[in-house]
Amino acid sequence: MYKRMPSRDHSAVVDVEESSALLQNSADVETTNPSWWLSFPHVIVATISSFLFGYHLGVVNEPLESISLDLGFSGNTLAEGLVVSTCLGGALIGSLFSGWIADGFGRRRAFQLCALPMIIGASTSATTKSLAGMLIGRFLVGTGMGLGPPVAALYVTEVSPASVRGTYGSFIQIATCLGLMAALLIGIPVKEIAGWWRICFWISTIPAGFLAFAMMFCAESPHWLYKQGRSADAEAEFERLLGGSPVKYAMVELSKLDRGDEADTVKLSELLYGRHFRVVYIGATLFALQQLSGINAVFYFSSSVFKSAGVPSDIANVLIGVANLSGSIIAMLLMDKLGRKVLLLWSFFGMTISMVLQVAAANTYVSGSGSLYLWLSVGGMLMFVLTFALGAGPVPGLLLPEIFPSRIRAKAMAFCMSVHWVINFFVGLLFLRLLEQLGPQLLYSIFASVCMTAVIFVKKNVMETKGKSLQEIEIALLPQG
Numbered sequence: 001m002y003k004r005m006p007s008r009d010h011s012a013v014v015d016v017e018e019s020s021a022l023l024q025n026s027a028d029v030e031t032t033n034p035s036w037w038l039s040f041p042h043v044i045v046a047t048i049s050s051f052l053f054g055y056h057l058g059v060v061n062e063p064l065e066s067i068s069l070d071l072g073f074s075g076n077t078l079a080e081g082l083v084v085s086t087c088l089g090g091a092l093i094g095s096l097f098s099g100w101i102a103d104g105f106g107r108r109r110a111f112q113l114c115a116l117p118m119i120i121g122a123s124t125s126a127t128t129k130s131l132a133g134m135l136i137g138r139f140l141v142g143t144g145m146g147l148g149p150p151v152a153a154l155y156v157t158e159v160s161p162a163s164v165r166g167t168y169g170s171f172i173q174i175a176t177c178l179g180l181m182a183a184l185l186i187g188i189p190v191k192e193i194a195g196w197w198r199i200c201f202w203i204s205t206i207p208a209g210f211l212a213f214a215m216m217f218c219a220e221s222p223h224w225l226y227k228q229g230r231s232a233d234a235e236a237e238f239e240r241l242l243g244g245s246p247v248k249y250a251m252v253e254l255s256k257l258d259r260g261d262e263a264d265t266v267k268l269s270e271l272l273y274g275r276h277f278r279v280v281y282i283g284a285t286l287f288a289l290q291q292l293s294g295i296n297a298v299f300y301f302s303s304s305v306f307k308s309a310g311v312p313s314d315i316a317n318v319l320i321g322v323a324n325l326s327g328s329i330i331a332m333l334l335m336d337k338l339g340r341k342v343l344l345l346w347s348f349f350g351m352t353i354s355m356v357l358q359v360a361a362a363n364t365y366v367s368g369s370g371s372l373y374l375w376l377s378v379g380g381m382l383m384f385v386l387t388f389a390l391g392a393g394p395v396p397g398l399l400l401p402e403i404f405p406s407r408i409r410a411k412a413m414a415f416c417m418s419v420h421w422v423i424n425f426f427v428g429l430l431f432l433r434l435l436e437q438l439g440p441q442l443l444y445s446i447f448a449s450v451c452m453t454a455v456i457f458v459k460k461n462v463m464e465t466k467g468k469s470l471q472e473i474e475i476a477l478l479p480q481g
Contacts, residue, residue, distance in 0.1 A: 034161040034242035042218045042241065043168045046155045047175040048211040049114055049148035054179025055204055056118070056141050060084055061317075062187030063197035070195070073131050085428065086135050090117075090142020092421040098150040099414030107155045107221045114151060115212040118144035119205050126201035137201075144208075146421065149397065150413040157401035158221040159241050162469050166335030169398030170328060173389065177325040184317050223406055223470070226254050253471040271415055276408055279477055282461050283400040283416040289454040290396055291423040293351055294447035295388050297431040298381060311378060323382045327389025339466035340395050340402075341458060347391025348454040354384035355448035362440035392454070402465045405474045 060067065060083055065074075073079040094114075102110045121140030128134050152172055160168040186203060190196045219241050225234040234254070238247045271280045299320070306316035331343060357380030364372045404412045435443055465473050 034163075034246045036161060036164045038243055039159050039161060039164075039168070039219075039241045042159055043156050043171060045211065045214045045218050046111065046152050046159075047171045048207050048214075049111060049152045050172045050175035051179040051182070052115075052118055052204065052208055052211070053145050053148050054176035054181075055183045055207075056087060056122075056145055056179075057176075058180040058183035059187070059200055059204065060138075062184060063190040063200055066190050066197045067134065070197070071128070071131050071134060079131055083131075083134055083138060085425070086138040087142030087145060088421060088425050088428070090121075090139040090144075091146035092142075092418060092425070094143035094146025094148075095150060095414055095417040095421055096146075097414070098147045098417065099411035101147065102151050102154055102410040102414075103224070103227075106224055107151060107158070108215045108218055110147065110151045111155070111215045112212045114144045114147040115208045115215075116144070117141065117147075118208040119212075122201045122204045122208070126198045146417070150410075150417045153397045153401050154410055154413055155221055157398065157470070158223045159219060161242060161246075162467055164336060165402070166340065166398060166466060167332050170332035170335050170394050172397055173328045173394035174325065174332060177321065177328050177389070181321045181325065184321065222250070223254070223409075227406065253469055256471050256475070271408060271412055276405065276412070279403050279405070280408075280412050280415065282403065283396070283412060284419045285457060286396045286400070286454075286462075287416050287420040288423055289348075289450060289457065290392050291420055291427060292447075292450045293348070293388070293392060293454065294355065294427075294444070294450070295351075295384075295392070296424055296427050297447075298384055306378065306381075310374065319378075319382055320385055323385040324389050324393075327386040328394060331390050331394050334390075335394070335398075336466060339464045340391075340399050341462050341464045343391035344395050344399075344458045344462060345391075345455055347387050347393075347395070348451050348458065350387030350390065351384055351392060352448050352451040352455065354380045354387060355444050355451060356380075357383065358444040359441050359448065362444060399462070399465060402468075402470060402473055403463070403477055405477075406470070 064080055064083065067083065068074040068076070068080055094117075098110070101113060105113065117140040121137045121142075121144065123137075124140065125134055125137030128137060149172070153169070156168050156172060157165060183200070186200050187197075190200070219237045220233070222234040222237045222241070225231075225237060231251070235247060235251055238250045242250060270276060306312075306319075311319075334343060357376050361372075361376035361380055364376060400416055401409055401413055438446075463473075463476065468476075
């Protein structure tokens with residue numbers, strides 16, 4: 001029934017009469033949701049890229065002092081800052097090209113291309129004898145870090161049944177949390193064992209190698225195959241992911257969106273103007289608000305806040321990690337029950353309240369009330385991380401590939417993730433300077449205002465995608481005559 005055709009001629013893929021018959025029976029198909037366990041292994045392998053993302057974000061935190069001593073730049077704060085942040089520059093490059101790589105080579109090959117610089121970069125960092133070698137290694141790892149998250153979001157969205165797509169999307173955030181925690185745990189012996197920091201880098205090559213190898217046995221995205229005109233292959237992959245009965249309906253759903261222009265190159269101007277502007281604007285703004293909320297300032301500089309409250313840094317790291325992971329697990333359980341929009345609204349609202357607590361803590365610190373400052377600052381920060389992980393953290397990465405039309409999905413994700421990395425970089429660069437110039441009360445008030453702005457933006461602009469197929473979402477957002 002599904003013939004292999006060039007991408008410009010999908011119109012005959014499904015016979016018109018059979019299509020209408022299938023659509024009449026769509027209610028029967030949808031009442032029996034596809035088995036989640038068929039797609040589960042493919043999603044788990046994909047989230048290894050998110051685990052690596054989290055691991056490499058945190059891998060130099062504990063060992064940085066040892067690295068600087070061994071490589072001869074101890075006391076050079078600029079060099080230390082470069083070791084931490086060079087990967088962010090690489091991540092920007094990786095995210096910029098992620099859409100073109102995912103569309104040009106396919107989602108599976110993109111994962112393998114993401115793992116390659118992570119293996120080479122981590123090996124370079126582990127064996128280097130100089131600062132230059134460390135920076136090269138960190139930059140290479142960063143390109144893989146930038147490529148991985150948008151491809152993971154695309155892949156998980158495109159291979160998941162609609163009934164569990166939100167839950168699976170939450171796995172990305174959970175894997176990132178586990179990666180961060182693994183980096184902190186593996187870094188613990190660094191002060192007792194000479195050269196342990198090299199082992200920390202070597203260890204990361206194991207999951208990266210497994211990702212590259214395991215992807216050979218995972219399903220390719222049926223959406224990508226269909227865009228390439230490979231309808232028979234798309235049908236076969238749907239069967240691997242969904243089981244037999246929902247396959248024909250899934251293929252009919254894909255055929256609805258055929259516009260005959262899939263082979264055309266998607267230009268940047270097409271994302272910024274015309275009929276796709278609204279969804280790209282929503283996506284880019286969500287990522288901008290996520291980063292401007294102050295979350296990375298909290299992650300990067302939480303130790304100094306806890307230290308001022310008398311909490312040791314190792315305990316602070318554990319508390320932050322537990323709050324982040326707990327929120328991510330709760331989000332996973334609620335994503336397909338309450339929906340994306342509800343979680344986003346309550347998450348940003350909770351973050352607003354948390355920042356108000358931080359402002360109150362800063363005021364009590366000035367007035368000299370030490371015990372109240374401890375409870376407000378530590379409690380407010382943990383509440384901020386927890387409420388972030390409930391929605392603002394996991395939802396944008398899931399929601400964006402859901403609302404982007406199939407034709408522009410990969411490139412639009414690349415653009416929005418690039419916005420994410422640029423703002424991430426400047427927040428990390430300017431936070432301490434702004435804290436010094438503006439003071440904590442004013443800076444945390446600005447963060448609270450951003451979070452409240454996000455609540456209003458989500459209320460007005462974000463549609464609920466829970467339980468809807470990608471095709472239903474696209475038709476709802478881009479009605480075409």
